[in-house]
Amino acid sequence: MLLINRRKFLREGAMAGTAIAAATVLPFEATAAVTRQITILHTNDVHSRLDPFPMDGSRNQGLGGVAARAALINEIRNEADQVLLLDAGDIFQGTPYFNTYKGEPEIKAMTMMGYDAATMGNHDFDSGLENFALQLQHARFPILVCNYDFTATPMESMFQPYKIFQKGELKIGVLGVGIELKGLVPDNLYGKTVYLNPIEKANQTAELLRKKGCDMVICLSHLGDKYEDDTLSDEILAKESFDLDLIIGGHTHRFFTEPRKYRNRNGGEVVVNQVGWAGIQLGRLDYNFTGFRKKSLSNAHTVVIRKKTRE
């Protein structure tokens, strides 16, 4: 008995020694290939496009529509293990639905599709903050934005800077950033909303999410992907960030052919994606996670990106 126990101790001791050596020499060495998956589905700038584009011979005829999107989302939910459904803002404005119903069917549709979170775009201010807050009574998902100070506005108790989603064993932190309002949104529509520096607020919030043990930090952004001048963009945010893994973008209505990769200030990779506008596309990002011993986690990690092959 004693001998067996002693052998067991020695064997485990040797294994622990190997792990130490692996952690020292190969910081990326995984613990026996423990993998976890999450599927991120995303939209941006849907602009009240509840019905598909009309069949009028135009480029986008027949595309989009919440009923078809909902069916696709349900299909993906049936095959994927863990799903997060996110939107990067400008839910409102663009079809007569919004002029007539002020956003009620848009929010109801998102709730029915099971959106997990959205951020605010500049056009979500279009019928005033009071109306936006009012329409959120139909929402069963939070509005995430960490760089607008909504104190003393109707949004004061209707938003949160971030939310942590426990998806199986994965802890995913999601935060949101909004665009500069002055010169873009009429003063009377944003009222007392104070715009704060998105880079500073996103970095502070992301750091907090890491400290809370998030395995991944996602930023929903309505800044726009990039500009010819030095206007703040997702590209700049990605390069100036420390703890962001993924930026789901919007505002510039860009259809990315593939997600873009940037190096953050820790040397780690940040992925940015955007899927045009009007719900013409649904973006899908399937992340594979590998389990590591905590001490061997590196900030400068690399993510291998490839296009999904159609079955």
Add this chain to the structure above:
Amino acid sequence: MRRNSPYTLLIIFFAVSCGTSYQATTLTYEGYRIEKSAAADSSLVKMLQPYAATLNITMNKVIGFSNSNLFAKQPESGLGNFMADAIKLMAEKKFGKKVDAGFVNQGGIRSYISKGNITVGKIFELMPFDNLVVLQELKGSILQQFLDKTAADGGWPVSVGVTMGIKNKKAIQVQIGGKAIDPEATYIIANSDYVANGGSDCEMLRRIPKQDKGYLMRDALIDYVTTFTKQGIPVDYTIENRVVYVVD
């Protein structure tokens, strides 16, 4: 046995402090186009139905006919010319005075007009914002600053009688009503209240007094289409070198 206890402690230490943590290692992406042929979710169809039914009564009303497909393009487009003329001509009617130029914020053109019937809903999509038509009286020098801003953007729609070139992001050879712009002269321009209030970075217009009659840009467009229909003619617009890029 005693000799083994440090090992035991080491193992316990590992189990507690070095648990598994996850890091993203691979990413597979896909962009699904939402096609008409795709299955539709019946609960969403059902939710939308009552909203759509009421809406369609107003929005499907035909108010005119377009002879061509009109899209927003820069520096100039048939669609832009149609809209800028609507703002200028309808403002003149509404305010009862001569307007030197009408403008439309390029970024505010949210849709297109396809060849065929023009419905109320189409105009709502073209101009979904509840922006008002406003008049401002300003010096030629301020108007030049505004036109420079539109030039830097790649060109905004201008009404009939205005011509300009764009070179190095500036407006050059500007003509208003057939005459070269005079920095000292006073002009009356029609714009949306959004732009006149400094939107789209038009800070130069913000402090200039505005006249407004609660007349929506969208209503000006609907009224303009109706003027064609009343005459029994279709809307027929194309480019006519109002705004051109100038190269050396």
